[in-house]
Amino acid sequence: MTPAPPLTPEWVFNLSRRDLLKLLPIAALGALMSETSFAAEEPLTPESLMTTFNNYYEFGFRKSDPARFAVPSSEEEWIISVSGLVKNPLKISLNDAKERFGVRRFVRRMRCVEGWSMNIPWNGFVLGDLLRLAEPENGARYAAFTSQADPSRMPEVRSKSFPFPYREGLRLDEAAHPLTILAVGAYDKDLQPQNGAPVRLVVPWKYGFKYIKAITEITLTAEQPKTTWNDYAPEEYGFYANVNPNVPHPRWPQNEENFIGPEGFERPSRRPTLPFNGYDEVAGLYAGMDLSIWY
Ligand SMILES: Nc1nc2c(c(=O)[nH]1)N[C@H]1C(S)=C(S)[C@@H](COP(=O)(O)O)O[C@H]1N2
Ligand SMILES: [Mo]
Numbered sequence: 001m002t003p004a005p006p007l008t009p010e011w012v013f014n015l016s017r018r019d020l021l022k023l024l025p026i027a028a029l030g031a032l033m034s035e036t037s038f039a040a041e042e043p044l045t046p047e048s049l050m051t052t053f054n055n056y057y058e059f060g061f062r063k064s065d066p067a068r069f070a071v072p073s074s075e076e077e078w079i080i081s082v083s084g085l086v087k088n089p090l091k092i093s094l095n096d097a098k099e100r101f102g103v104r105r106f107v108r109r110m111r112c113v114e115g116w117s118m119n120i121p122w123n124g125f126v127l128g129d130l131l132r133l134a135e136p137e138n139g140a141r142y143a144a145f146t147s148q149a150d151p152s153r154m155p156e157v158r159s160k161s162f163p164f165p166y167r168e169g170l171r172l173d174e175a176a177h178p179l180t181i182l183a184v185g186a187y188d189k190d191l192q193p194q195n196g197a198p199v200r201l202v203v204p205w206k207y208g209f210k211y212i213k214a215i216t217e218i219t220l221t222a223e224q225p226k227t228t229w230n231d232y233a234p235e236e237y238g239f240y241a242n243v244n245p246n247v248p249h250p251r252w253p254q255n256e257e258n259f260i261g262p263e264g265f266e267r268p269s270r271r272p273t274l275p276f277n278g279y280d281e282v283a284g285l286y287a288g289m290d291l292s293i294w295y
Helices: 009-014 017-023 026-033 065-069 094-101 127-134 228-232 280-286
Strands: 079-084 090-093 104-111 116-126 142-147 167-171 181-186 200-202 215-221 256-259 269-272
Touching: 079 094, 079 127, 090 094, 090 127, 094 116, 094 127, 094 181, 104 181, 104 200, 116 127, 127 181, 127 215
Parallel strands: 079 215, 116 256
Antiparallel strands: 079 090, 104 116, 116 181, 142 167, 142 215, 181 200, 256 269
16 A cells, blocks of 8 residues: 655644635635535435434444444443543543534535445534644644444444444544544434434545444554454455545445435435545545555
């Protein structure tokens, strides 16, 4: 794999939002400034499908299992820890984070590597705001995320049928990109347990398995962190996992997708898949990297 280009987190994090606005290309500016992006103009996936057709292996392996078996966490206060290569390690309650950063609505397309896609109105905040609060050290290059693995509420964690806790990771500049959000809701309601309540990642230019649910820990590291699917089946699931119609997955072609829209899941519409799931403004993050690999 082509090595990641050198990053300068100091540069990314020292910019104020106003500086960032001056520097971003017009397309990115549009996405950042308003919800009149192309995703906002597309029809939404019905809430009833987004909350019943799920992947959440802690609650079972069938698409219908999470909606049937997921129950809310019994934690009174959900705490996210941000540690590792940071000057200001944090244990912040989700309520504090919501108040501090403000919860906004983000309409974003979601593409699963299995070949289906949705368009979802998330509610959340920008992950970069939380990372900036923890003050990344100069040596930080990646962010590693860990899901809650609670045997008392998660049947597959109890039966140890899969390598839990679920882990994911991003390069720090990907994590700090304004398109990357921590979602706490969808359709203007709190997230449902099956969708990763109370807080999950949304990285709209990457395949859905990057959208780690029920996040408890974020650790900044110098080395690329281990991630669940990449460890489990590296020939099928990469670390980068950028949506790429030109590189087929070993089991599923990636040039087209079934969009689950208002017509419902019975009649998903077939449409071409776009590079970076249509979010071209992130292409610059991969300058110099070989994009003929999808992973
Ligand atoms: N903890 C955890 N996060 C997870 C998963 C999982 O099994 N466990 N599945 C991933 C996959 S493969 C996808 S496609 C999305 C599905 O999100 P949704 O069920 O909210 O549509 O969650 C991702 N996040
Ligand atoms: Mo997925």
